Amino acid sequence: AQSVAQPEDQVNVAEGNPLTVKCTYSVSGNPYLFWYVQYPNRGLQFLLKYITGDNLVKGSYGFEAEFNKSQTSFHLKKPSALVSDSALYFCAVRDGGSSASKIIFGSGTRLSIRP
């Protein structure tokens, strides 16, 4: 069975500093990995994905994530945080070995950027 863990409920960062939101996963086949962001009272918005290829993937709003197979991790990063990055972030995984497999979401990490 596939699973994903986000070990931090909340991450607090000062504006202008780098940020990291952690994610680890478990899947039997090839992992398809995703990051989504949720702003208050809104649905989830896709940020970026790793399917295959380069371990470092770049996404929307200056975010990037690094796929690390040996550590089964897919941490979200940004070199310089903005106050507007404050939101709820979800990591998700799908088993790429099956086209019908379900995507499983982590419990979410609340990112708070202070001015």
Added chain:
Amino acid sequence: NAGVTQTPKFRILKIGQSMTLQCTQDMNHNYMYWYRQDPGMGLKLIYYSVGAGITDKGEVPNGYNVSRSTTEDFPLRLELAAPSQTSVYFCASRGLAGDHEQYFGPGTRLTVT
């Protein structure tokens, strides 16, 4: 291109009432999903569908039913509403093969009292 739309946006139900949450997508996506998000929590998969006429249970299907008579529509039915079903409900869809990410609707906030 409207994407994924959900109606209603808000609803208050009394215990024991029933209702249908509507979800429509105009992207010709085969896969559709229903999730619930409880306050301060992540998403739990209720039901999903891999195409018209095909549905399957997710992690938390009890108390819900779905149907998929067309590619576009994936309604979620609540029978005998209970306070434990108070939540925000999100519908999502994705296409085949290379389109891996899911597209989410704006959500329906349901309160059962």
